Amino acid sequence: MDKIVQISDIHFCMKDKSHSSRDNLSLVLNKINGLYHEYILVLSGDLVMKADSAHYMALYQYIRAFTRNEIYAIPGNHDDIALMKKLAIQEEFFKIQDLLEIGINDIVFLDSSEKGEHLGGGKIDLAYFEAIKSKLRENSNKIIFIHHPPFKIGAEWFKKICLDNGDLLMKSLSEINNLKYLAYGHCHNYFIEERENTVFLSCPSSWVQFDHTEHHETKYDQQKEIGFNVFHLSDDISHETVTISVC
Template sequence: MLIAQITDLHIGFDPGNPAEYNRKRLDEVLDVLIEGPNRPDLLIATGDISDRGDADSYRRLATAFSRCPFPVWPSVGNHDLRDNFHERFPGFDDGNGFVQYTIELPELRLVTIDTLEEGRHGGAFCDIRAAWLEAELQKLPHKPTYIIMHHPPIESGIEWMNTHADEPWVATFTNVVRRHDQVRGLICGHLHRSVTVAWEGRTIAICSSTAPQVALDLRPIDEDRPDDRPMIVAEDPAYALHRWNGRELVSFYDHAGAHTMLAKYDANLQPLVRELKAERPG
């Protein structure tokens, strides 16, 4: 089972431009997923799929996703607006207006939750959403489960993008997860960087964005003293592949830019491949 992830698409950053830079970057990633050697079984889009939450951006996203030969499962982040999302992507409502649902796969479950509070950049997770998650996790307590969400509940070190551990929503979410050992990990976006972190005995896998990335600068930032540091950088549009091998989810991170080949599998490398495979049992 191969699960592709894209995040932080920010379609509509340049409204009214059919040749928008962020749309071009999204299309480059979709080209790789559709035409490359690692075509996924499904694609998850983990929030901030639009930049302003406007109806036209969701229309353009639906058009972009329509060419995918695999199902696409979208969710929301802090730049999205639920009403416009639901209008273009119906069927992802948890019954309370939140974008929460479960993807049932043969060997595991992907439970998508909504961490959006409209008008706020940081995450949110209220008692209503927590009750839905609690009930959903109680359904199959022995099946390996991963939670899909936009905001990672951790302090990343990129100070202006941090989540503080004392934010109430983090405690609300964490208290639910602690009661369910089948939750193996979280799959997140929001940071515009690829990050992996241990959390509550689980793994958080955070994917870089298809839109331009947040600069990797771990120095403190002073809101009263602009210092001309880079904030956003135009690295290649990125994606993740999460491969379920029957035991655990293995996460890979790649980009849609050029990859210079330095070696290829030909007769010269055939002995090495045979030697490596012969070392393994079975």
């Protein structure tokens, strides 16, 4: 397998058939299948509008109608990681794990769903992250998936709901050899920057984007494209962000 596709912030709504999360997700999945046959799918948090078994299972079955490829999921601030883990044990469901090895690549899945100081923010258990770090291969290429951005970014209101202990995580990240990407969600928009040879990349929401030019309150940009990220694995790792018009 040489491709990882990241979808984020689906906010799947099970009952309201008019909710655009369903149709927009189908646009994304159809686009992915039109481009690629085999890939690993990573859902980087905020999977559902309501974190209950019915919504999670409905989302799983909805995606399974489009692909039989492996699907990994990490939680966002709207998710219930305990329930996700329970479903992964009891049902046919998304894979929930910390680390995946693909050839010379180590893929890390982090949980930032612990509640932050502000509603919507998150924290990471740094001891848990250090335990994962100890399992990484020294010379592997590495990608980390997490829901919350590890530094302040975007609109002023949004900066309050990034990762609360992001400074400590960034310090720990700097000790990792060959960390090629840290890919996150939560922003409902596309941001990219490179720091010390690591690309920090957000994933557009598959549902709707935030207008980050509005600094005082949450505002949706209904005209902005939805999308997903694709990571191409080889001797190195590259990426592309694919967007889809919803107008």
